[in-house]
Amino acid sequence: MTGRPLPRLHHKQDDVIRLFNAGCTNTEIASRLHMDRSTVGRLRRDLGYPPAPRPRPRPRSLGEVFTAGTTSLPGGHVLWTGHRTEDGTPVLKHQGRHHTVRRVAWFLEHGWWPKGRVTAGCEHRWCVTGHHQRDSAGVQQARADGRAVTGMPRRPAVCGRGHDQLVHGRLGPDWRAYCQACKTASAAGGRVVA
Secondary structure, three states, X not given: OOOOOOOOOOOOHHHHHHHHHOOOOHHHHHHHHOOOHHHHHHHHHHOOOOOOOOOOOOOOOHXXXXXXXXXXXXXXXXXXXXXXXXXXXEEEXXXXXXXXXXXXXXXXXXXXXXXXXXXXXXXXXXXXXXXXXXXHHHHHHHHHHHHHHOOOOOOOOEOOOOOEHHHHEEEOOXXXXXXXXHHHHHHOOOOOOO
């Protein structure tokens, strides 16, 4: 080496070198400095810099995956247009895990995962708008509120078989109280599940 500086290859060379050293790609540099990408690539090669790093794609957030599979409709409703299971359940995959879309809609709206099953709380069964979703606890609370407004009696503390109704008690769509443990036992052929 003679100690002489390299001849200037381009009038923006100093800026290009600064961005090479910052780890920018040829495309980023060309965009920032309003240059042709092939000129940036030639400078990289001529100045002895290694090939541009390949940008690693940023993982999409849960909200981005959800939004990519939806279409907004009039009236504030959202339709799921993404993947469904064989039985028609809307699902999405994020970071290697499958989630039902209704649970994700609830999570994105409230910031915590719902308790139990999630259903549409509006008149459209297919709607996945976050604030239109109801989890099991919300459905039960709405039914309890309806029961109280109409003057129906409070549900008993225990059912006829002795199940604690704070744990097993549910209210049906008609606001009538029933015991989920008894209903499960009946479906299992009469075996009582405590």
